Amino acid sequence: MDQLLAMRAFARVVEAGGFTRAADSLDMPIATVSKLVRELEAHLGVSLLQRTTRRVTVTPEGQDYHAKCTRILRDLEDIDASFNLARGRPRGHLRIDVGGSTARDVLIPLLPDFMARYPDIRIDLGVSDRPVDLIGDNVDCVIRGGPLDSSSLVARHLGNAALITCATRSYLKQFGTPAYPDELKNGHRLVSYVSSQTGRAMPFRFERDGEKIEIKVEHRMGVNESNAHLAACVAGLGIVQTFTYAADSSLRDGSLVEILKPWRPAPYPFHVVYPQTRHVTHRLRVFIDWVVEVFPGRLNEGKSPAKTASSYPM
Known part of the structure; x- marks a missing residue:
């Protein structure tokens, strides 16, 4: 048994919460990771993990061993790093x-x-x-x-990144340029950024002189990826809030126009x-x-x- 490799495999199973993700992160077959952990358990004479068809649970002995072997693995990394530092x-x-x-x-x-x-x-x-x-x-x-x-x-x-509200000139010509955040509730088409984690649309936020306004209306379109979110705005699908660094080139070439500038949200x-x-x-x-x-x-x-x-x- 390669004890060091078995320790690394066991530590990764604990950290990843299962054999499949541990094997993927170690770039090893699942069978190899499982075999290494079984050999380690046999060597130690204790059960480190409790396995069922649905989950892997760390035993008390496994928790103790994980804490100790993690310290050893970190010490080894420190030794390797010290030589790299010496070489600069x-x-x-x-x-x-x-x-x-x-x-x-x-x-x-x-x-x-x-x-x-x-x-x-x-x-x-x-x-x-x-x-x-x-x-x-x-x-x-x-x-x-x-x-x-x-x-x-x-x-x-x-x-901190500045957030801006913007739209295309053609959109503003068709629907008008809002002068106040509440005007977005009246006939404007909003392209919302949708969280890929929760599935919820992020509200449009505005701030001026200490006054804060949050607009939550049904969006015309929701997008859960930031580049596509901006592209939807450039295509004229509606108004977005995005970061200035993302919209910079489109603002400079005139593809987009910033609106409600006095009401920029707080930096992010x-x-x-x-x-x-x-x-x-x-x-x-x-x-x-x-x-x-x-x-x-x-x-x-x-x-x-x-x-x-x-x-x-x-």
């Missing part, structure tokens, strides 16, 4: 997840700088507005907009997030430090965001 060249594989428009308009244009600084780091970039399970999906970190809702995650603030916070339980490798640390350095200038810094904002994972 972080290396290895990073898995990063980011929302659609943030990937297109913010992160990807900045990545050539990171890749030039750290040529020995390989990146797998997951692009989706759907929330990911950082442990189960074996993701090192995510970049997301919105308030933080999990105490099991560590986050560093990346800055962005963070880079990673699990508390995951060891921060040298390669992850330099990525986090880099993204904290370069992101704010791309997000259109503004005043502190409203604490009650809903999450737009763009």
Whole structure:
């Protein structure tokens, strides 16, 4: 038995909550992961996991062993990282997840700088507005907009993005240009951003001189991906609220026009997030430090965001 490999397999099963997701994240067959855990249990003479057809439960002995073997695995990673630090060249594989428009308009244009600084780091970039399970999906970190809702995650603030309300000139010619948020309730067509997690449409929010207005009306169209959400607006399907960095090129070429500018919503916070339980490798640390350095200038810094904002994972 390869005890170190068996320990890694067992730890991943516990963290991922099952054999299938653990096997996927380790890039191993499920049968191999199961065999490694059985061999580890036989070696220790205890049952670490209780298996049923529907779920895997960690036994008390398994919880104790997981805590101890996790410390050992982290120590080994620290040893490896110390040699990388000594050579001054972080290396290895990073898995990063980011929302659609943030990937297109913010992160990807900045990545050539990171890749030039750290040529020995390989990146797998997951692009989706759907929330990911950082442990189960074996993701090192995510970049997301919105308030933080999990105490099991560590986050560093990346800055605040300005939100704007906009439409095409042809739409405004047909339906009129609203001067006040409440006018959106009277015959206007709204294209709402729909949460891929909850299926609920995000309300349109407005703020001016301390006055806050929230518009919840039945939308003409709902879209759950940020790039497609903006594309629906450019196609003339209705009014959207989106980030200035996403709409910037369309505003500059005249495809879109900002409306209700005095009523811009409160700026929106962005963070880079990673699990508390995951060891921060040298390669992850330099990525986090880099993204904290370069992101704010791309997000259109503004005043502190409203604490009650809903999450737009763009």
